[in-house]
Amino acid sequence: MSDTEKIDIEYVAKLARIALSEEEKAKFSEQLGSILGYIEKLEELNTEGVEPTAHPHPMENVWQEDVVSSELSVEAALQNAPKQRQNMVVVPKVVE
Amino acid sequence: MEYEAVIGLEVHVQIKAESKIFTRCKAGFGFEPNTLVDPVVMGLPGALPVMNKKALDGVIKAGLALNCTIPDVCKWDRKNYFYPDSPNNYQITQYDQPICEGGLVEIELSGDSRAAMGEHKKIQLTRIHLENDVGKLNHFTEDSLVDYNRAGTSLMEIVTEPDMHSGDEAFAFLTAVRQIMVYCGISDCDMEKGQMRADANISVRPVGQKELGSKIELKNLNSITGVKNGIEYEIKRQTRELKKGNTITQATWRWDADQGRTESMREKEDAHDYRYLPDPDLMPVRIDDEWKNWIRAEIPELPFDKQRRFIEAYDLPYTITSVLVPDRELSEYFEAAAKRSPKMAQAIGNYVTNDVLRELSETGQSLAECKVTAEHLLSLVNAVEKGTITKQIGKDVFLEMFKSGELADAVIERKGLKPNFDEDQVKVWCQEAIDENPRPVDDFKAGNEKALNALLGPVMKKSRGKANPQIVNQLLRELIS
Numbered sequence: 001m002s003d004t005e006k007i008d009i010e011y012v013a014k015l016a017r018i019a020l021s022e023e024e025k026a027k028f029s030e031q032l033g034s035i036l037g038y039i040e041k042l043e044e045l046n047t048e049g050v051e052p053t054a055h056p057h058p059m060e061n062v063w064q065e066d067v068v069s070s071e072l073s074v075e076a077a078l079q080n081a082p083k084q085r086q087n088m089v090v091v092p093k094v095v096e
Numbered sequence: 097m098e099y100e101a102v103i104g105l106e107v108h109v110q111i112k113a114e115s116k117i118f119t120r121c122k123a124g125f126g127f128e129p130n131t132l133v134d135p136v137v138m139g140l141p142g143a144l145p146v147m148n149k150k151a152l153d154g155v156i157k158a159g160l161a162l163n164c165t166i167p168d169v170c171k172w173d174r175k176n177y178f179y180p181d182s183p184n185n186y187q188i189t190q191y192d193q194p195i196c197e198g199g200l201v202e203i204e205l206s207g208d209s210r211a212a213m214g215e216h217k218k219i220q221l222t223r224i225h226l227e228n229d230v231g232k233l234n235h236f237t238e239d240s241l242v243d244y245n246r247a248g249t250s251l252m253e254i255v256t257e258p259d260m261h262s263g264d265e266a267f268a269f270l271t272a273v274r275q276i277m278v279y280c281g282i283s284d285c286d287m288e289k290g291q292m293r294a295d296a297n298i299s300v301r302p303v304g305q306k307e308l309g310s311k312i313e314l315k316n317l318n319s320i321t322g323v324k325n326g327i328e329y330e331i332k333r334q335t336r337e338l339k340k341g342n343t344i345t346q347a348t349w350r351w352d353a354d355q356g357r358t359e360s361m362r363e364k365e366d367a368h369d370y371r372y373l374p375d376p377d378l379m380p381v382r383i384d385d386e387w388k389n390w391i392r393a394e395i396p397e398l399p400f401d402k403q404r405r406f407i408e409a410y411d412l413p414y415t416i417t418s419v420l421v422p423d424r425e426l427s428e429y430f431e432a433a434a435k436r437s438p439k440m441a442q443a444i445g446n447y448v449t450n451d452v453l454r455e456l457s458e459t460g461q462s463l464a465e466c467k468v469t470a471e472h473l474l475s476l477v478n479a480v481e482k483g484t485i486t487k488q489i490g491k492d493v494f495l496e497m498f499k500s501g502e503l504a505d506a507v508i509e510r511k512g513l514k515p516n517f518d519e520d521q522v523k524v525w526c527q528e529a530i531d532e533n534p535r536p537v538d539d540f541k542a543g544n545e546k547a548l549n550a551l552l553g554p555v556m557k558k559s560r561g562k563a564n565p566q567i568v569n570q571l572l573r574e575l576i577s
Contacts, residue, residue, distance in 0.1 A: 015369060017178050054171035054193070054380045062379040066113045066150035069120040070134040077133045077244070087129045088234070088241035091180040 007032050098303040099338060101331040103260040103296055104222075105323075107273060109252050109283045110229060110291045111154035116248035117228050118145030118188060118378075123250070125289045129243040137248040139183035145377050151250035152195070152381060154282045155226045157391050158252060159196030161276050161398060164224060166388055170195040172378040175370045180242050181230035189227035189253075191372040195381070196224035201256075201276075202400050203268040211415045216400070219269050220257040227251050232290075246290065258297065258308060263328035270294060270320045275399045279424045287319050294323050299344070300334040309334070309344060314358060316350040326351030330358050402427060410434055410441035419449040425463050426453075433470035440477040447473055451494045467501035468494070475504035483564050489513050515562040519571075522555070522563050526571045529554040537576060548572055 009029045013020045020028065074087050083090035116123045119136035135143035159166050173191035199221030207214035229249035234241045254273065260266050274285040274292060285292040294317045299309035314330055317323040329351070334344055348361045397405070403421040406412050412420075420427045430448045434441040456466060476497065480490045485508060496507040508514055529551045530537055539547035548569065555568045 015176075015371065054169075054374050055376065055378075057379065059379045060169075060382045063147035063149040063152065063381075064120060066115050066148050067120060068115045068122045070115075070136070071121060072134045072138065074128075074130045074133075077130050077138050085241060087131075088243050089130075089180070091233075091240050091242055093235065093237075093239050094180060094233070 007036070097339070099300050099335045100303050101261055101298060101300050101327075101334075102258045102308055103262075103266055103298050103327060104258040105254075105256045105260070105266060105269060106295045106297070107254040107256075107270065108229075108293045109158070109254065109273070109277055109285060111151050111250035111252060112281070112283050113148060113150040113154070113250050115148055115150075117148050117151045117226070117250035118248060119143075120146075120148075121248065123248070124245070125291070127245055129241075130245060132245040133247070137183070137244055139185075145188065145375075147378060147381070148250060151226060152383075153391060154250065155195050155224060155252045156383065156388065157280050157395060158254075158277065158282050159199065159224055160388065160392050161280050161282075161395050162196075162199045162201055162221060162224070162254070162273070164196035164199035164221060166196055166383055167193065168384075169193065169380050169382050170225075171380040172375040173372045174375050175227075175372055177370060179230075180240065181233055181247070183231070183244065183247065187227055187230065188375055188378065190225035193380075194223045194225035195383075196221075198222070199224065199254075201269060201272055203265065203272045204400070205264055205268050207414075210418075211413070213414045213418075214268075217265070217268075219265070220259045222255040222257050224252055224254045227253060258299075263324040263326075263331070266294075266296060266327050267320055267324040270323055272399075274320070275422055279396055279399060280394075293318070296323065296327050296330075298327060298330045298334065300331060300338060302338075309338075310346045312344065312346070312358075313348045314351055315348060315361065316352070318353065322351060322353050325353070325356065326358060329356070333358060396424070399424075406431075410438055410445070412442060412445050416442070416445040416449050419453070420445065429463055429470070433473040436470065437474055437477070440474070440481065443477040443480065444473050447476065447494060451491065451498075455495070455498045466498070468497050472497050472501075472503055479504045479508060483567075484508065485513055486561065486564055488561060488565075513562065515559070515564075517559065517562075519567065522559065522568060523571055523575070525555045525558040525563070526551075526568060526575050528558070530572070530575055540576060 007029050009020070009025045009032070012032070013025075013028075078084045078087065078089060081089040111117075113123055115121060116132075116137065119134055121134035121137055122132050124132055136145055156166060170190055171193045172188055174186040175189050175191070176186045178185055200218045201221060202216060202218055204216050205214040229246050229251040231242050231244040231247040234243065256269070260269060270292075277283045277285050277292075283291055287293070296314045296317060297311045298314055299311040301307070301309040312330060312334065314326055317326050330349065337344060349358045350361050351358050399421050403417045406417045406421065406427075407414065420430050426448065429452075430445060433444045437444070452463075452466065452468060455461075456463060476490060476493060479485050479493070480487055485493060493504050493507045493511075493513065496502065496511065497504060500507070502510070532554065533551055536547040536550035540551075551572050552565060552568055555572070556563060556565065559568075
């Protein structure tokens, strides 16, 4: 993305489900713009012959065997739910 | 103008495992709501995912069985979206480096009759990737309730190329994939338990046109028949719209199985922007040849290969193989007996597909509980083959074996089913039958072959069903001429 291309701050806010005031929109647009500017700077690097990296740690194949060892009670699991019924989390009706 | 449909499928299959994909919390179906959860499943702050080795083994096995390429390295990405089924607000999945690429699945379309093998085709896969399943929403009038038991279950997504053209092909594809998954022990693929789910991308275009038409993504296809019916309905609907001169707008529709129709869910305008990014919590996975090789060694003979071999090696009719082969356990049960007496394979196959299955279903027993083993089947077909008992009596002997677990010879002995008369006696009965029934005799003499059956019956009755019908038939002919 070129730095002349304006960041659609309202779209980004909508994707993150946050409401922004006019001042915040201006402030975050600027901040995101500088992040993109930094990425552009990185793009100047010559990466020819360098393998893409999926993770900064040089580790692979980290796993556990398939043995059950973790749990959480229903009470604890639902503790943060604003509303619950029949041991389930109540959410506004959403049909997707 | 003629139109043709182009269909691609996205098939989700849960991998059978004790624990979930990114945490060692128990996985399962049918438990009380929110009892199969832990901090990782609930997306609590600070909880970190750790890969389940079993899930990797399962999807590699699936990939090898479906002829995919397994790249050396695959990695994990976050797919971001807000929906209450995902406590993290993202799903861990694989975006640009999936664990399996390409692939080919052999399918069989329905034949002209149940006795005829249908056309075989190969369907091209795009990829298979691994991800976590999401929670289940239960919708009520006012609100929705979320159960996270399913969230975090190991899930593979099998994506096909737009390579199918009818509901039948999609049906055949799902049937083939399900059989392979079950054969390999990767998943039970019970659609009622959500272990296998399918979405279809359907578009219609004029025959001869190269570009694809606008596609509709069809969701809520909850059974294999639902997939077939939903797709067929949607093809007809789109074709009708195009014939009317209307255009299809790319959108997501859902199949309503109760109403038997599709309905629009959302237009593509609110299509998601998932903002995929590499998941920093998980390390890439490197899969070497050694790993692939031991998994490959665990893949059993696959259903279509077994079917071809059964037809070839045992001279079985297609109908019998089409009952035996889809069920790996049943086919192995059959073969345990058949390989010891290949010449009797067809008779064994008949007992297995008719008598064994009928009795199991009537008694509600599983094949593992069945008292009739390969040994029993062999003792029975041998007794019939040697002419010790008739086929008809064989059916009764089978029932006794099924109940008591005795071998056929023991049942025959105990019930006195062996003929207690010689051929001269049978000849006497035949002559009696001829004398008592002049009319069928005349009919037979006049060339009506079937009239002989009217004489066969009385002889069998006189012998209490023990006479060999073939010998009776022969004797009757000799005596009449």
